[in-house]
Amino acid sequence: MSTDTPVHEGPGILVERPFPAAARDALKDAQLRRNIGKATTTIRAKRRNAVAEMPDWEALRDAGYAIKRDALRRLDENLLKLDASVTAAGGTVHWARDGAEANRIVGDILAGHGAEEVLKIKSLTTDETGLNGALEARGIDAIETDLAEVIVQKGGDRSSHILVPAIHRNRAEIRAIFKRELPDTDDLTDDPKALTAAARRYLREKFMTVPCAVSGANFAVAETGSVAIFESEGNGRMCLTLPRVLITVMGIEKVVPRWDDMAAFLQLLPRSSTAERMNPYNSVWSGTRAGEGPEEFHLVLLDNGRTAVLADEAARDTLNCIRCSACLNICPVYERTGGRAYGSTYPGPIGAILTPQLDPSAEAATLPFASSLCGACYEVCPVKIDIPRILVHLRSKANAAKGTTGEALAMAAMARVFGSERLYALAQRAVAVGQRPFVRDGQIRALPGPLAGWTAMRDLAPVPKQSFRGWWAERKR
Amino acid sequence: MSAARDAILGRIRAALGDAPAEAPVPRSFRRAGTADRAALIAGFAEKASAYRVRVELCGAAEVAATAARLLGERGHVRLAVPAGLPAGFAPEGFDLVPDEGLDRATLSAVDGVITACACAIAQTGTIVLDHGAGQGRRALTLLPDYHLCIVEAGRIVDLVPEAVARMEPAVKAGRPLTFISGPSATSDIELSRVEGVHGPRTLDVIVVRDA
Ligand code: SF4
Numbered sequence: 001m002s003t004d005t006p007v008h009e010g011p012g013i014l015v016e017r018p019f020p021a022a023a024r025d026a027l028k029d030a031q032l033r034r035n036i037g038k039a040t041t042t043i044r045a046k047r048r049n050a051v052a053e054m055p056d057w058e059a060l061r062d063a064g065y066a067i068k069r070d071a072l073r074r075l076d077e078n079l080l081k082l083d084a085s086v087t088a089a090g091g092t093v094h095w096a097r098d099g100a101e102a103n104r105i106v107g108d109i110l111a112g113h114g115a116e117e118v119l120k121i122k123s124l125t126t127d128e129t130g131l132n133g134a135l136e137a138r139g140i141d142a143i144e145t146d147l148a149e150v151i152v153q154k155g156g157d158r159s160s161h162i163l164v165p166a167i168h169r170n171r172a173e174i175r176a177i178f179k180r181e182l183p184d185t186d187d188l189t190d191d192p193k194a195l196t197a198a199a200r201r202y203l204r205e206k207f208m209t210v211p212c213a214v215s216g217a218n219f220a221v222a223e224t225g226s227v228a229i230f231e232s233e234g235n236g237r238m239c240l241t242l243p244r245v246l247i248t249v250m251g252i253e254k255v256v257p258r259w260d261d262m263a264a265f266l267q268l269l270p271r272s273s274t275a276e277r278m279n280p281y282n283s284v285w286s287g288t289r290a291g292e293g294p295e296e297f298h299l300v301l302l303d304n305g306r307t308a309v310l311a312d313e314a315a316r317d318t319l320n321c322i323r324c325s326a327c328l329n330i331c332p333v334y335e336r337t338g339g340r341a342y343g344s345t346y347p348g349p350i351g352a353i354l355t356p357q358l359d360p361s362a363e364a365a366t367l368p369f370a371s372s373l374c375g376a377c378y379e380v381c382p383v384k385i386d387i388p389r390i391l392v393h394l395r396s397k398a399n400a401a402k403g404t405t406g407e408a409l410a411m412a413a414m415a416r417v418f419g420s421e422r423l424y425a426l427a428q429r430a431v432a433v434g435q436r437p438f439v440r441d442g443q444i445r446a447l448p449g450p451l452a453g454w455t456a457m458r459d460l461a462p463v464p465k466q467s468f469r470g471w472w473a474e475r476k477r
Numbered sequence: 478m479s480a481a482r483d484a485i486l487g488r489i490r491a492a493l494g495d496a497p498a499e500a501p502v503p504r505s506f507r508r509a510g511t512a513d514r515a516a517l518i519a520g521f522a523e524k525a526s527a528y529r530v531r532v533e534l535c536g537a538a539e540v541a542a543t544a545a546r547l548l549g550e551r552g553h554v555r556l557a558v559p560a561g562l563p564a565g566f567a568p569e570g571f572d573l574v575p576d577e578g579l580d581r582a583t584l585s586a587v588d589g590v591i592t593a594c595a596c597a598i599a600q601t602g603t604i605v606l607d608h609g610a611g612q613g614r615r616a617l618t619l620l621p622d623y624h625l626c627i628v629e630a631g632r633i634v635d636l637v638p639e640a641v642a643r644m645e646p647a648v649k650a651g652r653p654l655t656f657i658s659g660p661s662a663t664s665d666i667e668l669s670r671v672e673g674v675h676g677p678r679t680l681d682v683i684v685v686r687d688a
Contacts, residue, residue, distance in 0.1 A: 042668055059506040066502040073499045076489045089651055095482040147674055148665035164665055171667055192666040196674055203675065208581050224648050234619060234661035234676025241615040259648050263638035277524060278601040282656035284648065292614045292653060303485045311492035
């Protein structure tokens, strides 16, 4: 690491409570579990179909993985190229070491234009930096324009899913929020069409009049200076084309070297994310252009702990993430607790590895333990992030930070075991034998000693007497 | 140069140290399809219809008449049109408003907009605009509530990578792109799909078989 240690001032990543405590409360909320359960099951099935249609899906995943690995390996070069190409296209590039610096840059630009309001496209990155709060402190009102974000923002609430942030709210609750917060809603029914129309009316007025907008970015292309945003509703297109000033805040890991790289991501992202062949709108733009879109374009490149992730070779792949949310939808832990229990911008399996790396608090360090290591997240990940392996790595790191405990030793051993196929097979057999005394009615309800924490929150399905590998090897014979 | 920039670049270089270069990127996914024109048209029509797009087929000589019929059925009269829309694409008997810097209020108030496209993708039912001649600036296909897009069959490619390759010169020339797959949609409320949150609520497409 360089002597200039990354600073984490971002008020958005804020894990206030250890995950087990937050999860315990979430588990008591039956409505939340129903909503999340329904959502994840629906998206999961749809995704399976969208992926099954693609005979070259695995080749696409391999390409996606390799493009990101290579882009990160040459990150300095790519960022410099991007800086130059965006500048040549008439944009202005800013660099931000941490969330506070990014917020300051955005705030200064807006203040320079005398802005009192700013339109926003849903963006995890600005959520991570806590931009809305920082702007509010300067008297600038951030107006979310994604329907779900409107619901979350007007409900004074926190997002529960990367893709469908208001998935924990049902139509009756949304109607109540809109009636309270939006103009002309006296006769509003709880029909999703009517609710959407009410939001459309309210936002159309904002799009037509507010002169500044802030967005995130899905990708940026170093060679062309292009920034890309994938979306559904068209609120993105509104914010990207109508305001006079556009500010895009982007994590430094989002840069890819070449336009051609988009051939892979334009296929991987929609099918993994909304489980569609293509999402309704993708916008690509480079700098500014006379008579077309904003007159002023700013790109803010944000580190905020990403370089620390880059430095940890065992966890570096975390930066491959294209924020599709496929791993959330497949995760049995997420399905039961919902996103808010993770206490951070990034929930689910990706949150369990990304959050503790961006937020060094002890509370965040509990997140890698929120997983059953079932491996489903790795299988669905379009950029092949081996989340279980990184979870185990971060667990052993967290435990090492706590000092040498029995659990720390167990996790360190586990990290080694996960890293070796032979050891893994041996361990499976050892556990199948060693667990016998603890199995009651086919479930492990309590483990002894240092492993008790593991079963306090969950029943554990025992490791079957025969491992999958064993069964497979036998079957093949 | 900016201190933040130097600091971040320094952190990156320190983080990567002398890590070895990555292996070359395998690009063994499909780069081009094999479908013939009839299959491309059928594929595009099927995939676009899945987004509740209405797709009409016609010959080059019938474009204006087909457009007129569609607009008549929809009850639309006043349509914005971009500069460079091929003459044969303009239906007769309608109030066509050329976009010579129309203001937002006017754009929002017209019944709809008629445009061509840069290319279309059979695999996904997507139309791609590079906002060149016949397509207009980005706001033109965004603010009106109805979009009629005329797709010449020769512009339909099979796979996404073909569209990416075909758009490369436009991107390198600094043009913006808009990929459109069906009308604006949201599933934010209990996952039930609602069309037309902010963009056009309705998208019709005419595919010109022999163009
Ligand atoms: S970790 Fe993979 S599956 Fe999860 S959000 Fe990121 S890209 Fe998607």
